[in-house]
Amino acid sequence: MTAPLHEARPAGPGRALPDTQQGMRRRNLARVLHTVRAEGPLSRAAVASRIGLTRAAVSTLVDELIRSGLLEELGPERPGRVGRPGSALAVSGRGPAGIGAEIGVDHLAVCAVDLRGTTRSRAIRQGANRDRSPQPVLAELTELIRQVVAEAESEGLWPAGLAVAVPGLVARDARTVVRAPNLGWHDTDLGTLLPADLPLTVDNEANFGALAELWLGDGTPRDFLHVSAEIGIGAAVVVDGGLLRGTRGFAGELGHVPVQPDGPECACGGRGCLEQYAGEEAVLRAAGLEPGEDRVGLLAGRAAEGDEGVRRALRDAGTALGVALTGAVNLLDPESVVLGGELSGLAPWLLPSLRDELARRTAGPVCPVSVSRLGPQGPLLGAAHSVVRAVLDDPAAVARQA
Amino acid sequence: MTAPLHEARPAGPGRALPDTQQGMRRRNLARVLHTVRAEGPLSRAAVASRIGLTRAAVSTLVDELIRSGLLEELGPERPGRVGRPGSALAVSGRGPAGIGAEIGVDHLAVCAVDLRGTTRSRAIRQGANRDRSPQPVLAELTELIRQVVAEAESEGLWPAGLAVAVPGLVARDARTVVRAPNLGWHDTDLGTLLPADLPLTVDNEANFGALAELWLGDGTPRDFLHVSAEIGIGAAVVVDGGLLRGTRGFAGELGHVPVQPDGPECACGGRGCLEQYAGEEAVLRAAGLEPGEDRVGLLAGRAAEGDEGVRRALRDAGTALGVALTGAVNLLDPESVVLGGELSGLAPWLLPSLRDELARRTAGPVCPVSVSRLGPQGPLLGAAHSVVRAVLDDPAAVARQA
Numbered sequence: 170m171t172a173p174l175h176e177a178r179p180a181g182p183g184r185a186l187p188d189t190q191q192g193m194r195r196r197n198l199a200r201v202l203h204t205v206r207a208e209g210p211l212s213r214a215a216v217a218s219r220i221g222l223t224r225a226a227v228s229t230l231v232d233e234l235i236r237s238g239l240l241e242e243l244g245p246e247r248p249g250r251v252g253r254p255g256s257a258l259a260v261s262g263r264g265p266a267g268i269g270a271e272i273g274v275d276h277l278a279v280c281a282v283d284l285r286g287t288t289r290s291r292a293i294r295q296g297a298n299r300d301r302s303p304q305p306v307l308a309e310l311t312e313l314i315r316q317v318v319a320e321a322e323s324e325g326l327w328p329a330g331l332a333v334a335v336p337g338l339v340a341r342d343a344r345t346v347v348r349a350p351n352l353g354w355h356d357t358d359l360g361t362l363l364p365a366d367l368p369l370t371v372d373n374e375a376n377f378g379a380l381a382e383l384w385l386g387d388g389t390p391r392d393f394l395h396v397s398a399e400i401g402i403g404a405a406v407v408v409d410g411g412l413l414r415g416t417r418g419f420a421g422e423l424g425h426v427p428v429q430p431d432g433p434e435c436a437c438g439g440r441g442c443l444e445q446y447a448g449e450e451a452v453l454r455a456a457g458l459e460p461g462e463d464r465v466g467l468l469a470g471r472a473a474e475g476d477e478g479v480r481r482a483l484r485d486a487g488t489a490l491g492v493a494l495t496g497a498v499n500l501l502d503p504e505s506v507v508l509g510g511e512l513s514g515l516a517p518w519l520l521p522s523l524r525d526e527l528a529r530r531t532a533g534p535v536c537p538v539s540v541s542r543l544g545p546q547g548p549l550l551g552a553a554h555s556v557v558r559a560v561l562d563d564p565a566a567v568a569r570q571a
Numbered sequence: 572m573t574a575p576l577h578e579a580r581p582a583g584p585g586r587a588l589p590d591t592q593q594g595m596r597r598r599n600l601a602r603v604l605h606t607v608r609a610e611g612p613l614s615r616a617a618v619a620s621r622i623g624l625t626r627a628a629v630s631t632l633v634d635e636l637i638r639s640g641l642l643e644e645l646g647p648e649r650p651g652r653v654g655r656p657g658s659a660l661a662v663s664g665r666g667p668a669g670i671g672a673e674i675g676v677d678h679l680a681v682c683a684v685d686l687r688g689t690t691r692s693r694a695i696r697q698g699a700n701r702d703r704s705p706q707p708v709l710a711e712l713t714e715l716i717r718q719v720v721a722e723a724e725s726e727g728l729w730p731a732g733l734a735v736a737v738p739g740l741v742a743r744d745a746r747t748v749v750r751a752p753n754l755g756w757h758d759t760d761l762g763t764l765l766p767a768d769l770p771l772t773v774d775n776e777a778n779f780g781a782l783a784e785l786w787l788g789d790g791t792p793r794d795f796l797h798v799s800a801e802i803g804i805g806a807a808v809v810v811d812g813g814l815l816r817g818t819r820g821f822a823g824e825l826g827h828v829p830v831q832p833d834g835p836e837c838a839c840g841g842r843g844c845l846e847q848y849a850g851e852e853a854v855l856r857a858a859g860l861e862p863g864e865d866r867v868g869l870l871a872g873r874a875a876e877g878d879e880g881v882r883r884a885l886r887d888a889g890t891a892l893g894v895a896l897t898g899a900v901n902l903l904d905p906e907s908v909v910l911g912g913e914l915s916g917l918a919p920w921l922l923p924s925l926r927d928e929l930a931r932r933t934a935g936p937v938c939p940v941s942v943s944r945l946g947p948q949g950p951l952l953g954a955a956h957s958v959v960r961a962v963l964d965d966p967a968a969v970a971r972q973a
Contacts, residue, residue: 348935392818406902408815415904416794426898427932428832439897439932495841496828496898500808502817530829530841533750 194230195565197222201230202239202260202564206284210243210257231258238264239284239564260284265329265560265567266321268367269553270310271374272335274299274351274400275462277306279313281321281328282553284560286385290320297462300353303346307362314364329560329567331367332552333359334374336401341418343370350436351400370555375403375421376412377551378509381543383407384554390504394497396423396490397510397547400449400464406501424448426493446489447519449511455482465514472518483518490519491526498527498536509541510548516540596632597967599624603632604641604662604966608686612645612659633660640666641686641966662686667731667962667969668723670769671955672712673776674737676701676753676802677864679708681715683723683730684955686962688787692722699864702755705748709764716766731962731969733769734954735761736776738803743820745772752838753802772957777805777823778814779953780911783945785809786956792906796899798825798892799912799949802851802866808903826850828895848891849921851913857884867916874920885920892921893928900929900938911943912950918942 200220205211208219217227234240243257262283271278275298280291292313298306310333318328337349344360346352359371379395391410397403402424406413413420424444425437432441445451449464456479461467471479494506508516520538528535541547560567602622607613610621619629636642645659664685673680677700682693694715700708712735720730739751746762748754761773781797793812799805804826808815815822826846827839834843847853851866858881863869873881896908910918922940930937943949962969 390818404902408810413810413815413903416792416906417904420902420904422901422904425901425932427830427894430830430894436934437932438934492829492832493898496895497902499824499827500806500822500899500902501815502819502822502824504818530827530839532838532840 195563198230198564199562202234202561205240205258206260210259212257234564263325266326267553267556268328268331269549270314270333271549274336277310277313278549279317280549280553281317282557283326284557289324290317292317298352303354303357303362311364328367330556332370332555334377334548334552335371336374338419339371339373373403374548375405378547379405379407380555381547381551382507382509382541385543385550387542392504394501394503394506396508398512402444402448423493426496428489428492443489443493447486452482452486465511469514480518483515484522487519487522488526491523495527495530506536506538507541511545513540513544597965600632600966601964604636604963607642607660608662612661614659636966665727668728669955669958670720670730670733671951672716672735673951676738679712679715680951681719682951682955683719684959685728686959691726692719694719700754705756705759705764713766730769732958734772734957736779736950736954737773738776740821741773741775775805776950777807780949781807781809782957783949783953784909784911784943787945787952789944794906796903796905796908798910798914800914804846804850825895828898830891830894845891845895849888854884854888867913871916882920885917886924889921889924890928893925897929897932908938908940909943913947915942915946
């Protein structure tokens with residue numbers, strides 16, 4: 170597993186594998202595994218008819234997947250079907266698990282997800298990480314990872330890889346945090362500070378949030394823009410079911426799109442960036458509140474109580490988001506915009522002015538804006554599921570590793 | 572050739588073809604043709620060693636390509652090489668040609684390009700097409716197409732397809748002009764108004780300009796933003812060597828990115844769109860000039876003479892472009908921005924303020940901005956070459972058609 174686990178890839182499972190006999194076998198292993206996961210329990214004959222291979226070919230592939238612990242036999246199918254009863258196959262509830270981790274400005278979280286997509290273990294620790302150096306933060310995270318892995322192992326799972334979501338820009342090596350202003354980190358190689366025995370992928374929280382939306386959301390299209398926020402505002406661009414990463418891996422920096430070219434100065438060097446109008450701290454300032462730890466909770470609470478100052482600040486933030494998203498929608502023509510991450514908690518007060526602004530600036534049909542059902546869980550789930558997806562997309566790589 | 576000829580596709584030739592024995596043969600035909608085109612003249616043995624197939628397999632593929640008129644034998648290679656002399660192969664200078672056409676606001680143009688990439692015939696007609704109905708414009712264009720095809724045929728070529736560049740939004744059916752405000756056309760199916768005997772692809776001029784830059788430019792990266800203009804301002808987003816089209820095919824509408832949210836009203840329904848500051852007519856207005864036919868020529872001429880009003884108007888347009896491009900660069904993280912099409916003629920006066928603005932608003936390394944060497948020829952060349960590329964990427968489709 171040398172390539173980033175969650176790299177954008179063409180539609181079908183395993184399409185990125187080489188165009189050789191060996192590559193074809195690996196793609197077919199992925200097809201069998203994906204089919205059983207999506208439609209199982211299934212007999213070998215049912216899998217064969219669904220993917221258009223012979224029963225004999227499927228049997229060989231299934232045997233390999235059972236040996237690797239990725240599929241399991243549930244025993245003979247219920248009677249009443251035509252022909253000799255086949256043994257029903259299901260994706261294993263033991264076998265490999267994806268370990269997801271999240272470094273938030275105010276918390277750390279880790280979870281383990283099995284091949285069926287079930288979260289099997291989870292650990293969270295609250296506490297401000299702002300301006301702490303990476304070493305103690307990652308030492309704490311490592312503790313949580315060990316705890317979650319031990320729990321998963323006690324249920325017969327083994328960790329296939331670790332994916333870490335961070336609130337910052339990550340280099341295309343999928344290890345180095347180039348800039349995480351709200352943690353105060355830059356050019357930090359997380360690979361040297363995390364357990365060396367797990368294949369590692371680090372990515373921006375907005376990217377993992379978008380992947381969670383793509384994989385676990387309710388009817389999410391394959392082309393959408395995912396907007397999320399902690400203190401900064403990030404976005405992820407999903408095109409044809411894959412992340413658009415950009416040359417350096419920095420695509421999706423919605424927070425620094427200018428919305429008022431002569432507006433207030435921003436830490437990025439620009440003026441009037443979206444973050445100056447719709448970032449959590451900007452909204453708190455506009456509402457006359459002090460930034461504390463549970464910023465979204467504070468704003469949502471006050472807004473729900475009817476605090477007119479907070480409501481007006483959120484309305485203005487929604488308008489600024491609408492201006493920036495008009496630009497993004499004009500450039501990308503996505504099928505929809507999804508508000509996710511911490512931002513989803515403020516959606517009731519942001520959405521009306523955001524939608525108004527988008528509609529006011531759009532001649533034709535307006536791009537629909539929805540709110541993620543995954544909410545703040547998105548990035549952590551996206552991280553864990555990216556490891557699981559990598560196993561499903563190339564089971565042969567994991568079999569070699571097991 | 573049912574799919575759009577120039578659809579974004581993965582890196583290798585023919586990668587979109589199905590994963591079957593038949594698909595593998597078609598991909599291998601494409602590999603042979605691309606290899607000879609890039610490195611020819613080459614012997615069969617040289618081709619075999621370059622693409623990693625046996626000499627016998629390559630001979631079969633070469634025979635098929637020669638029968639279809641895509642490759643030709645130049646006769647025995649020069650002596651002095653080791654072994655029995657093989658016959659050198661080259662891409663045919665007869666065989667299929669790509670017919671490109673451009674519907675401009677002030678002109679019509681058509682050209683024919685052979686498989687080697689050489690323009691073999693060309694026709695241009697000046698004249699305002701603004702607010703003319705599609706029928707007479709396309710009747711004139713059809714005349715030019717017939718003329719160019721006849722010239723190409725007299726040199727032993729045959730037209731493999733027709734690609735038409737238009738200054739407007741094109742539906743994903745690659746036939747229907749949804750909206751071309753500067754022609755006054757909307758929902759116009761060009762398929763019914765152009766020669767029915769040629770496979771047709773219609774696309775936005777910015778998209779074809781970007782493809783020309785990708786294929787014919789000097790060291791163009793595989794991830795870039797191409798900005799062009801006639802009266803409107805369009806852009807095309809190239810990601811990993813393919814166009815990002817968007818859900819409806821409308822991606823790249825840079826002209827309607829807001830740069831001053833409270834600025835002047837725009838025909839799109841918005842306010843303060845880039846087009847209100849950097850479109851040709853806005854710049855003419857700002858400079859106190861009347862919009863005529865050769866708008867870019869007029870502006871470039873006056874600016875070169877030192878007209879301070881024109882220079883200031885262009886400087887301000889460059890600043891507005893810089894604001895809009897800051898947003899685009901933050902969202903897409905391209906390797907570079909290329910100014911092409913008619914806009915390239917104004918680059919000397921736009922670029923300084925554009926680059927300043929981008930640098931002022933960027934914390935890290937600034938995204939480089941360059942000017943297309945293809946200039947206003949880009950869209951027409953991109954159209955013709957898109958037909959040629961489609962032949963190179965799937966020669967079997969053309970062989971069946973020939």
